[in-house]
Amino acid sequence: MSHAPPLFAPLDEALLQRALPLLDEEWLQRDADLAPVLPVVLARGVGQDWHKAGTFRHHLVGVARSLSLWQQPREVRLLGLLHSVYGNAFVDLVKFDAASERQRLQQLVGEPAEHLVHRFCTVNRAQFVQRLLAGEAADDGTLQVELNGPAPRTSVRLSAHEVAAFAVVSMADTIEQWFSWQDEVYSRFPATDLARRQAVHWAASLWPGPMRPTARMVSQVAALGRALRHPALAGQLPMPPVFGGCSLELSPRDEAAATALYWSVVQLDQPLVDLDGATATLEQAVRLNPWVGEPQMVLAQLYLSAGRNADAARAAAGALQQFCAWGNSWDKRVQWDAWVAWTRILLQSASEGTWPERLDKLNNLALR
Template sequence: MPLPPYPLDPGLFARAQSLLDEAWLSKDVDLAPVLPTVLARGVGQDWHKAGTFRHHLVGVARSLALWQQPRDVRLLGLLHSVYGNAFVDLVKFDASTERAGLQALIGDEAEGLVYAFCTASRREFIEKALAGQIGPDGTMPLARNDGGRVTLPARTVAAFLIVSMADTIEQWSSWQDDVYSRFPAPNDHRPQAVHWAASLWPGPMRPSGRMLHQINRLGLALQHPALKDLLPMPPVFAHCTQPLSAAADAASAALYWSVVQQDVPLVDVDVATGMLEQAVRHNPWVGEPRMVLAQLYLSAGRAEDAAQAADSALAAFCAWGNSWDKRVAWEAWVAWTRILRQSARQGTWPARLDKLNNLALRDGG
């Protein structure tokens, strides 16, 4: 059975290449003027899941830039937690005294989105989005964290869905699967003293076995008739049109991790190759299983299969702008995939292990 195709979009690849430069944010005409103010608040020193708060904010903004979101939505991504929220106790701007300053810096429209995102109940928003509880006109009533109520207009609902997708893919790994089990449902029934092993950060850094399914459902919510034409549709899940079931998400992650941990026969590549092929069939929307599969194909002398797998892996990485497997950064996954793609096209692969250390991109990949 052939693997699900994932064609590489040249325009998306070009945008992704521009974001591989660490200085991309300083060149963004909309985001660069805001960066010094954000950095001055110490975001590069704050812990946040798989890195620092700066890494997180920049990673979310990168996906939104790749998805060609308008200025106010990209600014929301860069500033989405700066007033604090119910999930992150990182208040970088005091909403009671500093809103006017942020409005002067980014404009009333963008600041209004940031304020609403930080003060509306994120948990209720996710619960309602997953349950399809979006009004016929695209609006959504929500509780506020201060006890009040707010009704989000349709464009704000669409922006929150897209930013939530980028926010989740940037940060979620198995550690959060364990400590935030069943999110967005409350998880206040598991004391740490009993479940201490799950609390040890950063844990084994497995890809999440459940959150891609949730991101998929947020994307599918963008197909609501009152929402679908308000903002550019993220290019993931075939522009948010194809479902990914919870079972398929879990099975793919388990198969992939079994190979990565070498919990399979190691003499031949056949078993590992078969497991990864099945992982891709379960979940064709992430790049890492396809990338590892490309390397196994190269090791087995299957250059044509390796080229197809590497192209598909690169297409997936370019669609997300963040990695699913958080052990290394998105840029590193893209870089190694381009090495595999180049080697497959040339029909070459090192016969000696030490020569893997010498590989370099030569043809632009």
């Protein structure tokens, strides 16, 4: 194991400036494209429905936030905000009846956006992911997939624009919601074993479980991003600013190892007498998976505790870069805005060379 600190990505100031307004809970109400739709969605009770690490409202807004940060066009951001309102193969949350309310949604968001929403809700999304990752997109970027429903299922050919939009929204959808509970109940997604019985696997089904970050889905998001580099897909939409503009990969093996290393430090499974073991463990986690912010953020705090201010500043800036690139947290124990706020405190402290020597003073830190 190398003794040198890992390389941390520099902070993109333009990306930071795009992210900061999204820390405000009211950001969506100021979005001219999304704000008119929000009251209609809220009126359907999305704030009362359970969804993974929060409510359905939290999920829809979180997906739309990433898409806004990624500078996606209006219809794709609307797809993010409405991506499950007709229901889909994964959830039974039907907020609009596709048989009777499509025209109402068309009047609200326009026919192109509603078409994307309806198609996204009715195609077999697991099959979409499987076929896209298998390289089955045609030379013109189109992709044949089945619709949901009992066999024999109807197939449709998605246009290149639909394929790109569904890939980008799937990336945002996955990072917003996925943590270890889904790793268990959707094991090996998209090739999930649907025969597993809840009574047999009761321990895996206990929500929310230990709340570990996912050990396998960030690498799948990276693969979806690389699929957007298909010659017929690359120019369809702005490329999300993750994984070096979707140009770099993360192997499943490295992701799993990095998550395990990070979690061992968070759960205090390292020697507690000094910082060396925990620091080396987190440094290796960052080397294996440099694409999420939380390991770099915790490492920055360890560097500050050791008086390594320059290293702490680089690690905090790297963490902030990843948080701003995603617009959602990887470690779901804390919300994205809270991770960002704490990381900015760490960066400020490292830059100023100040870090509390007393435990109680950690409770008083404020951004200046």
